[in-house]
Amino acid sequence: MKAQQSMRFPDLRLAISASEKMPPEMFEHFYNLTGVELFDSIGSSEITYEWIANSPRAFKRGSLGKPVFGYTIRLIDAEGDDVVEPNVPGEAWVKSQTACFYYWRKYDKSRETFVGEWARTGDNLSFDEEGFFWFSGRNNDLFKVKGLWVSPIDIEASLTTHPAVREAAVVSFEDQDGLTKPRAFVVLRDGFSQSAQLVEELKAAVAPLGSYKIPESIRFIEQLPRTTLLKIDRKALRE
Structure with a gap:
């Protein structure tokens, strides 16, 4: 081979x-x-x-x-x-x-x-x-959830183990109570479409890392924004 x-x-x-x-x-x-x-x-x-x-x-x-x-x-x-x-x-x-x-x-x-x-x-x-x-x-990418540090890299690696996910990026956001939570942006592979079941499967993929790392919000987008160096533009995702 x-x-x-x-x-x-x-x-x-x-x-x-x-x-x-x-x-x-x-x-x-x-x-x-x-x-x-x-x-x-x-x-x-x-x-x-x-x-x-x-x-x-x-x-x-x-x-x-x-x-x-x-x-x-x-x-x-x-x-x-x-x-x-x-x-x-x-x-x-x-x-x-x-x-x-x-x-x-x-x-x-x-x-x-x-x-x-x-x-x-x-x-x-x-x-x-x-x-x-x-x-x-x-x-500037790390953030705390419930007093514990969260690295987006860990969550992104878990999300991309799902066969439907081409790539993913995670940033922090404040929920309606003003609490910091993870938000995931996901790009799907061809042949897959977003659904409530897929959202639950993605959350389950992250669960072994700890409940505080499970994305509170998952958004599906066509492509991730990039900087001039082709790095993920997390600032754009936070806005």
Whole structure:
């Protein structure tokens, strides 16, 4: 099977992904199509390059990989302490020789982002027992429901396991009582249509994550709004 599929791309040896977090099944689909693993990574304009990446020597499907040589990574939790235990999310701070010094004509933003030798990325990550890093979401994408932090990435991954869902995005909204709840925007695959039964099935797919993560509202749309970098435009979804 792999050999036959690889013949479609005989010269393809390496594929690298960055910018937007992809659904877990996308990695398997890419491998089944090409016979080549898709190496995910993360970088930022302020750091210039990718600072965590998968490589042929250190690879785990779906993870961001491990720190690139020359880059030091620390995770800082909501209380300002270093994360020292696996599977605990925190904001990634990066120390390197490639980071910029400040933002042009943005003094306050520069002071907030660049702290001594460290650059705050705004990306929330966690690391597992083997030292591979996993993406949890952007700082401004996380929200609290019933006092508990919610990462849209987890809910979106559960929603896209349903065969009817092509892609999904989750943001927060305030219900009629002023309480923060998750709202999901779902793009369906061809041949599927929205229904009350489908809504219940999607909520059931999220239920194992915890009742507070089940979307209070599910809206079906034709396509997700994107930024100029083709990332999901969550700001547009909140409006």
